[in-house]
Amino acid sequence: MKPQNYTERKLDIDGWQVNLTTFQLGDKWHAKADNVSPGASLARVVADSREDAETRVLARAKELLSRTRRNAV
Amino acid sequence: MGTYAHPEVLVSTDWVAAHAKDPNVRVVEVDVDTKAYDEGHVPGAIAWAWNTQLCDTVVRDILPKAQFEALMAHSGIGRDTAVILYGDNNNWFAAWAFWQMKIYGHKDVRIMDGGRKKWLAEGRELDTKPVSAAAGSAYQASAPDYSIRALLPQVQQAHKSGGTVLIDVRSPQEFTGEILAPPGLPETCQRGGHIPGAHSVPWGKACNDDGSFKSLEDLQKLYGAEGVNQSTPVIAYCRIGERSSHTWFVLKYLLGVKNVVNYDGSWTEWGNLVGAPVEKGAARSAVQA
Numbered sequence: 019m020k021p022q023n024y025t026e027r028k029l030d031i032d033g034w035q036v037n038l039t040t041f042q043l044g045d046k047w048h049a050k051a052d053n054v055s056p057g058a059s060l061a062r063v064v065a066d067s068r069e070d071a072e073t074r075v076l077a078r079a080k081e082l083l084s085r086t087r088r089n090a091v
Numbered sequence: 092m093g094t095y096a097h098p099e100v101l102v103s104t105d106w107v108a109a110h111a112k113d114p115n116v117r118v119v120e121v122d123v124d125t126k127a128y129d130e131g132h133v134p135g136a137i138a139w140a141w142n143t144q145l146c147d148t149v150v151r152d153i154l155p156k157a158q159f160e161a162l163m164a165h166s167g168i169g170r171d172t173a174v175i176l177y178g179d180n181n182n183w184f185a186a187w188a189f190w191q192m193k194i195y196g197h198k199d200v201r202i203m204d205g206g207r208k209k210w211l212a213e214g215r216e217l218d219t220k221p222v223s224a225a226a227g228s229a230y231q232a233s234a235p236d237y238s239i240r241a242l243l244p245q246v247q248q249a250h251k252s253g254g255t256v257l258i259d260v261r262s263p264q265e266f267t268g269e270i271l272a273p274p275g276l277p278e279t280c281q282r283g284g285h286i287p288g289a290h291s292v293p294w295g296k297a298c299n300d301d302g303s304f305k306s307l308e309d310l311q312k313l314y315g316a317e318g319v320n321q322s323t324p325v326i327a328y329c330r331i332g333e334r335s336s337h338t339w340f341v342l343k344y345l346l347g348v349k350n351v352v353n354y355d356g357s358w359t360e361w362g363n364l365v366g367a368p369v370e371k372g373a374a375r376s377a378v379q380a
Contacts, residue, residue: 019216039208043131043217053275055273055295057180057295059123059179082276086275086276087278091283
């Protein structure tokens with residue numbers, strides 16, 4: 019199978035930049051959320067639709083990002 | 092465009108598409124775990140997980156020699172196999188595996204330029220079934236070559252004596268001390284900041300948007316601005332040593348820096364040491380350093 023409809027988008031979640039990658043493989047949609055800097059994968063979701071995959075992966079990313087504390091420098 | 096110092100360590104996605112199933116080639120997807128691999132991988136590729144297969148899981152260390160040899164044998168890799176590594180996050184963990192394979196003396200190991208990201212974006216074939224390598228005969232690794240690895244005493248000495256460029260490859264917010272770990276990941280150090288005098292060159296600056304490595308000229312400009320040339324002693328570090336193995340790869344094999352080492356203890360070691368000097372705030376410019 020070949021991946022189709024590959025897209026990347028940069029989004030802001032509570033002040034953190036997130037890179038959302040989505041593609042279709044067969045009848046499934048794959049979504050991944052990375053923190054833009056440094057680029058670590060936060061969450062991956064496979065779902066039946068693009069919307070479902072992206073909604074769920076962003077919810078998980080938001081949950082993880084909410085645990086990150088900013089310290090005064 | 093100029094040619095990298097060691098272009099033989101890179102292969103293109105086109106090359107992998109044509110040679111992934113050659114008898115003397117073993118393609119390996121390397122990531123923090125195998126979730127990405129399970130979703131779909133280069134046909135014929137096997138998977139290595141950083142968290143269970145590329146570290147000593149008891150002592151904090153690289154794989155002991157015997158475990159490394161067992162992994163190679165189990166993966167069907169012999170001393171003469173051409174090992175092609177690729178992975179997510181612009182080849183972070185592939186670079187970690189590359190570094191470790193060089194410590195144990197494997198000659199022909201290469202990285203697929205652009206990694207998983209480029210393969211997906213190009214719409215190339217993916218296989219969703221796991222591949223089991225036919226276990227090969229016993230693999231005899233070389234004695235570990237620690238000349239490409241920095242342990243804490245070497246970093247402390249370099250910090251005291253000067254003359255070595257310390258490159259912190261983490262994000263700017265980790266470098267300044269604003270955050271203790273990459274956004275969304277667990278905090279694993281007690282103090283934020285960086286080793287005093289370190290230069291901030293986030294690892295991702297070495298990559299293009301498609302995940303491939305930047306041109307020789309762009310890399311020379313990027314690291315040259317921080318005082319790095321082919322004869323400069325360099326220590327690269329990050330949080331746990333995998334992002335810095337990416338920068339180590341770039342400096343050693345693409346730019347040809349002769350004396351560059353990866354400090355895999357990195358910030359989770361230095362930032363937890365009692366009494367270790369820590370600097371907070373933005374990087375000094377190359378002129379000031």
